[in-house]
Amino acid sequence: MKSRAAFVAAFVAALVAALGIGLASRGAEVRRTFHADGKPWSETRFSHGKPHGVWTTWYASGQIERQGAYADGFQEGTWKHWAENGTCLLEATYAHGRPQGPWIERWENGNTKYQGAYAAGNPAGLWSEFYDNGQRAIEGRYVDGQREGPWKSWNRDGSFKGERTYRGGKVLEALGKPNAPSDVPSREPPK
Numbered sequence: 001m002k003s004r005a006a007f008v009a010a011f012v013a014a015l016v017a018a019l020g021i022g023l024a025s026r027g028a029e030v031r032r033t034f035h036a037d038g039k040p041w042s043e044t045r046f047s048h049g050k051p052h053g054v055w056t057t058w059y060a061s062g063q064i065e066r067q068g069a070y071a072d073g074f075q076e077g078t079w080k081h082w083a084e085n086g087t088c089l090l091e092a093t094y095a096h097g098r099p100q101g102p103w104i105e106r107w108e109n110g111n112t113k114y115q116g117a118y119a120a121g122n123p124a125g126l127w128s129e130f131y132d133n134g135q136r137a138i139e140g141r142y143v144d145g146q147r148e149g150p151w152k153s154w155n156r157d158g159s160f161k162g163e164r165t166y167r168g169g170k171v172l173e174a175l176g177k178p179n180a181p182s183d184v185p186s187r188e189p190p191k
Contacts, residue, residue: 045070079093100119114129150166
């Protein structure tokens with residue numbers, strides 16, 4: 001009789017592990033969604049009703065699309081987004097749900113699109129924007145989340161195009177025909 005009870009207990013434990021069923025007493029669970037063909041689309045870990053742990057989505061091909069982690073419902077650490085060809089399109093760092101630290105976006109060809117950093121959820125320091133051919137398009141600094149000082153711009157061939165000078169996010173003067181800086185890359189969580 002003991003061997004049968006041990007077998008049933010082992011079978012139930014293996015089934016729980018294989019299906020990713022969380023234990024209610026610990027408040028932990030794994031939620032999964034699937035593409036129409038049954039292949040995984042997403043997997044999110046929860047603890048006490050909040051995302052907590054690794055979050056992953058996949059393309060229908062099986063290639064990872066996005067991955068990051070949550071801590072008590074907030075984005076935390078490095079988040080990445082890949083193109084289906086495997087190119088990393090975004091590397092962003094979060095602290096308690098806000099961008100914090102390096103932020104790099106890339107074109108599908110792998111060349112850098114935006115590069116900068118965030119502090120307390122605001123763009124900070126040097127930010128650069130690039131054309132898909134790798135040439136620098138715009139470069140300038142953020143102070144307290146606002147464009148500050150000279151923002152220079154270049155043509156696709158690398159020749160200088162112009163400059164705008166900012167104070168507190170407002171244009172003071174423009175020289176040449178500078179590109180208008182794009183809005184800061186999206187700080188929305190990857191979906």
